Amino acid sequence: MSLVNAINIEKTYQIGEISVNAIRGVNFNIEPASFVSFVGPSGSGKSTLLNMIGCLDSPTAGSLKIVGQDITSMVRKQAAHFRGEHIGFVFQDFNLIPILTVFENVEYPLLMVQNWPAKERKERVNNLLDAVGMGDQGDKYPSQISGGQKQRVAVARALVTNAKMVLADEPTANLDGETANRIINLMKKMRDEFGTTFIFSTHDPKVMQSAEIIFTLEDGKLLHRQNDNGGTNA
Amino acid sequence: MLNVIKIAARNLRRYQRRTILTSALITLGVVAVLLFISITGSFKSMMVGQITDSMIGHLQIHRKGYLASIDNLPLNRNLNQQQVAKVKEVLSGVDAVESFSMRIKLGAMFSNFTETTNIRLNTVIPEQEVKTVPLLSDRIVEGEKKDVLLQKGEILIPELIAKGMKVKAGDSVVLVANNKDGSVNGKTFLVSGVLEGISGPGGRDGVIHLDDAKELLRIDGVEISEIAVRLKNMDDLPRVFSSLKGEFASFTNKEGNPVFEVHTWEDLSPFYNIAQMIDLMTFFIKIMLVAIVLVSIMNVMIMAVYERINEIGTIAAIGTLPGKIMALFVTEGFLLGVLGTAVGTVISLVSIAVINAAGLTFNFGRQSNLVLAPTIGAGDVITIVLIVIGIAVAASLQPAYKAARMDPITALRHV
Numbered sequence: 001m002s003l004v005n006a007i008n009i010e011k012t013y014q015i016g017e018i019s020v021n022a023i024r025g026v027n028f029n030i031e032p033a034s035f036v037s038f039v040g041p042s043g044s045g046k047s048t049l050l051n052m053i054g055c056l057d058s059p060t061a062g063s064l065k066i067v068g069q070d071i072t073s074m075v076r077k078q079a080a081h082f083r084g085e086h087i088g089f090v091f092q093d094f095n096l097i098p099i100l101t102v103f104e105n106v107e108y109p110l111l112m113v114q115n116w117p118a119k120e121r122k123e124r125v126n127n128l129l130d131a132v133g134m135g136d137q138g139d140k141y142p143s144q145i146s147g148g149q150k151q152r153v154a155v156a157r158a159l160v161t162n163a164k165m166v167l168a169d170e171p172t173a174n175l176d177g178e179t180a181n182r183i184i185n186l187m188k189k190m191r192d193e194f195g196t197t198f199i200f201s202t203h204d205p206k207v208m209q210s211a212e213i214i215f216t217l218e219d220g221k222l223l224h225r226q227n228d229n230g231g232t233n234a
Numbered sequence: 235m236l237n238v239i240k241i242a243a244r245n246l247r248r249y250q251r252r253t254i255l256t257s258a259l260i261t262l263g264v265v266a267v268l269l270f271i272s273i274t275g276s277f278k279s280m281m282v283g284q285i286t287d288s289m290i291g292h293l294q295i296h297r298k299g300y301l302a303s304i305d306n307l308p309l310n311r312n313l314n315q316q317q318v319a320k321v322k323e324v325l326s327g328v329d330a331v332e333s334f335s336m337r338i339k340l341g342a343m344f345s346n347f348t349e350t351t352n353i354r355l356n357t358v359i360p361e362q363e364v365k366t367v368p369l370l371s372d373r374i375v376e377g378e379k380k381d382v383l384l385q386k387g388e389i390l391i392p393e394l395i396a397k398g399m400k401v402k403a404g405d406s407v408v409l410v411a412n413n414k415d416g417s418v419n420g421k422t423f424l425v426s427g428v429l430e431g432i433s434g435p436g437g438r439d440g441v442i443h444l445d446d447a448k449e450l451l452r453i454d455g456v457e458i459s460e461i462a463v464r465l466k467n468m469d470d471l472p473r474v475f476s477s478l479k480g481e482f483a484s485f486t487n488k489e490g491n492p493v494f495e496v497h498t499w500e501d502l503s504p505f506y507n508i509a510q511m512i513d514l515m516t517f518f519i520k521i522m523l524v525a526i527v528l529v530s531i532m533n534v535m536i537m538a539v540y541e542r543i544n545e546i547g548t549i550a551a552i553g554t555l556p557g558k559i560m561a562l563f564v565t566e567g568f569l570l571g572v573l574g575t576a577v578g579t580v581i582s583l584v585s586i587a588v589i590n591a592a593g594l595t596f597n598f599g600r601q602s603n604l605v606l607a608p609t610i611g612a613g614d615v616i617t618i619v620l621i622v623i624g625i626a627v628a629a630s631l632q633p634a635y636k637a638a639r640m641d642p643i644t645a646l647r648h649v
Contacts (some may be wrong), residue, residue: 056551056642077555084553091646095548099244111237113553157552 004030009062024220037211044217046201084113088158090168094150096142103138128156148179168200242565260574263523268582272608288369291462309414315456335366342411357447377403377427388426390441413451531629547645556638563634571626
């Protein structure tokens with residue numbers, strides 16, 4: 001079963017009297033444990049598509065199934081619950097909560113979303129922090145660590161709930177080239193270790209090359225899909 | 235819930251200066267209200283105590299229509315022997331009644347043998363009177379204080395007449411009065427003391443023995459103008475009043491009209507209006523406190539939501555349910571309210587203790603050196619605490635709801 005199954009999805013925004021077609025009849029499948037990138041110029045619809053896959057937004061038309069569940073008719077509370085269960089997020093600006101320590105930031109989804117017991121929570125968070133190489137930084141606050149470290153913590157937070165997939169909108173945009181590479185490699189390592197699907201958007205060519213599957217978007221249309229074996233589907 | 239409280243507390247600590255300022259504003263409001271309630275409450279209870287314990291009693295029973303013409307001190311509206319017996323019978327059956335005192339009120343001419351003036355007199359049975367209005371003896375500012383309030387043939391004269399007529403304790407005076415049939419009689423009295431005047435009805439009356447009044451007015455048998463009643467516990471006043479009113483209403487004359495009228499001190503003393511004004515002022519002070527809390531908390535919470543839009547977007551995106559986001563912000567408001575109230579209550583209680591220890595005095599009307607002894611009941615403190623915390627929570631609801639309803643995409647884009 002596909003992790004993400006999009007059939008002819010469209011997204012139209014109404015801005016005043018003008019309709020803007022952000023996504024126009026896009027079809028694709030994403031399999032579990034994939035490492036996928038959506039690429040394209042600004043305004044091509046990458047973020048809109050990622051928002052829909054992340055249940056933050058819903059298509060105006062078409063069918064979008066995530067983990068076998070149609071998300072097009074979900075109400076706000078259902079969508080929040082679904083996100084908490086199945087989806088992790090990594091943001092361009094890291095978006096760590098400044099009043100919480102590194103440990104507490106990673107712990108947050110288990111504590112406030114999934115209500116894990118304390119003992120299991122601690123064990124899981126420590127495992128994840130070790131996995132992303134931040135095991136000895138748990139007591140620090142986000143203001144006390146570097147951008148690359150923040151993004152590592154964000155990856156740990158996204159993975160801590162055993163999410164089926166992690167969505168990352170321009171995850172390396174605020175990082176230097178070397179740190180960006182490390183983060184992408186970390187994501188790949190996490191995919192290998194936990195079997196989590198990583199879907200990210202980027203227009204950084206170096207990051208693009210790291211993806212195993214690349215969907216290229218332009219003007220809201222999916223131009224082609226390229227696999228890391230070089231195969232291309234129009 | 236504990237985790238929500240922990241995060242809310244951390245957020246308050248994040249904006250320390252703002253938290254301190256808002257809490258300080260709430261603290262100030264709580265202190266102002268609690269001190270106002272305690273001081274005015276003390277003043278009110280002191281004045282009510284003075285009025286009821288040295289003059290009026292807690293309740294009074296008259297013949298129907300007496301109170302409407304009390305300024306004339308009518309002798310033809312007195313209770314007769316049968317009616318007095320009925321009142322005694324009823325009052326003796328009420329456990330809450332501590333004592334009662336029968337009085338004849340009359341107007342007379344007062345002469346010091348060189349000058350003459352009018353005087354209003356309260357004629358009493360001293361043993362009954364001191365039980366019913368125990369502070370009356372304390373109003374004797376001149377003359378020897380004795381075990382008995384006064385003997386037959388003695389008079390306690392009001393301060394104003396003593397000064398105006400240059401009469402002092404030990405002097406002889408003459409009272410001349412008309413009885414209800416219009417005949418005039420006079421009797422010589424020995425001034426046994428001078429009574430301090432206090433505001434309210436009867437506060438500037440002289441006092442003589444009931445037997446002397448009967449002799450002066452040539453009354454055979456029993457005639458009583460009013461019966462003052464003292465209760466064991468003043469808190470029982472509404473209940474006892476309601477019960478006595480109902481009971482006395484059942485006694486009617488041949489025409490079917492009620493024979494008796496029952497009044498509480500509130501109907502009889504103009505101070506009740508001042509007490510009501512104090513209550514009204516307390517109410518408005520409470521409204522001001524509510525406004526302070528409402529505006530300050532709402533302002534802070536609106537700012538908190540505005541400053542944390544991106545953070546709200548993040549926690550919403552990672553699956554925090556709208557209810558929990560709302561709880562986070564409402565808890566912040568709640569904690570601000572609790573902090574301000576706790577500090578305010580402690581400061582108020584310490585201030586009340588300090589004022590009591592300092593023994594501050596004040597003057598009211600012709601009374602001076604009244605000791606200010608503010609007290610505050612647990613009920614008042616709990617009421618204020620609940621009002622402030624309730625309003626703090628209510629003021630957080632709108633910003634919290636806004637945060638909970640925020641679209642995660644829009645919030646995440648917010649810079």
